[in-house]
Every structure is written in structure tokens, then in C-alpha cells.
Amino acid sequence: MPTLSHLPPLPWWGGLYARHSRSSTLAAFALAALTLSLAPAARAIEIKLPAEKLRLADSPLPGAALATAMCYTCHSAEYSLYQPPTSPRTYWKATVVKMQKTFGAPIPDDAIDPLTDYLVKTYGAERAPAPAPGPTAPAKK
Numbered sequence: 001m002p003t004l005s006h007l008p009p010l011p012w013w014g015g016l017y018a019r020h021s022r023s024s025t026l027a028a029f030a031l032a033a034l035t036l037s038l039a040p041a042a043r044a045i046e047i048k049l050p051a052e053k054l055r056l057a058d059s060p061l062p063g064a065a066l067a068t069a070m071c072y073t074c075h076s077a078e079y080s081l082y083q084p085p086t087s088p089r090t091y092w093k094a095t096v097v098k099m100q101k102t103f104g105a106p107i108p109d110d111a112i113d114p115l116t117d118y119l120v121k122t123y124g125a126e127r128a129p130a131p132a133p134g135p136t137a138p139a140k141k
């Protein structure tokens with residue numbers, strides 16, 4: 001970095017410039033030091049996504065695979081996860097049909113019932129009273 005001592009002697013008005021220049025150099029150093037001191041803190045910030053919230057729960061129900069294939073293309077799984085747990089079968093069926101008809105999701109007609117069945121038993125009124133249903137939860141018929 002060139003320093004002022006390499007420059008030719010300054011005329012009287014150059015002193016003003018030099019003082020100004022030195023203080024902005026100091027300011028730059030201060031800023032750099034500040035940035036460096038903040039850097040480790042910035043690096044310590046890690047964004048951890050709650051992975052289990054971004055996917056639909058596994059289930060032995062046939063609709064689970066259909067939902068995994070058809071329900072992530074436009075929005076995250078959270079849309080389904082945060083529906084009221086009391087939502088009945090009719091609500092879920094209406095929701096799946098809305099995705100298909102209103103929003104144009106490529107859901108074949110014969111996938112609507114298995115999807116509805118999976119959704120209401122996993123996230124709606126027909127889910128098991130146990131905590132979160134997982135792969136080990138017995139499938140209800």
C-alpha cells in the first residue's frame with residue numbers, strides 16, 4: 001500500500017488534503033478491523049432448516065408416495081402440515097381437488113382418494129392420537 005511518505009512534498013494546501021486523506025485511511029482501517037472482528041460471528045451463524053417440517057411424513061398408506069410425488073412442486077409440505085388437525089376427510093378431498101382443478105396440479109383422478117386418505121389419516125381428523133405418526137405407526141384401515 002503506498003504511503004504518504006512516497007509522495008513529493010505537499011504545498012501548504014496539500015496539508016489539508018493529507019490530513020483528510022490520513023483520517024479516511026484510518027477510517028478505512030477501522031472499518032476493516034470492525035469487519036474482521038465481526039466476521040467470525042457472522043460465520044458462526046448457521047441456518048438450520050427443520051428438515052422434518054419440509055417433507056410429508058412417511059406412511060405405509062399408498063397415498064404417501066403419491067403426495068411425495070405430487071405435493072411439493074408448487075409449495076412446501078408446510079401447507080399440509082399446518083392445516084387444522086381436526087380437518088375432516090371432506091376438507092382434505094376438497095383441498096386435493098382444489099389443487100388439481102383450481103391450481104392445475106397434474107393429479108390424476110384416481111390419485112385423489114388415496115391422497116385424501118393419506119392426508120386425513122396423517123394430518124387430519126382421522127390421525128392416530130399418538131404423537132407424530134411415523135413409519136412405525138400402524139396403518140389404520
Ligand code: HEC
Binds near residue numbers: 070
Ligand atoms: C400446481 C401447483 C400446486 C400443486 C402441485 C399443489 N398445490 Fe397446494 N396450493 C397451490 C396454491 C397456488 C395454493 C394457494 C397458495 C396460497 O394461498 O398462497 C395451495 C395451497 C395449499 C394448501 C393451503 C390450504 C388451501 O386450501 O389453500 C394446502 C393444504 C395444499 N395446498 C395442499 C396440497 C397438497 C396436499 C398437494 C398434493 C396433492 C398440493 N397442495 C399440490 C398449488 C399447488
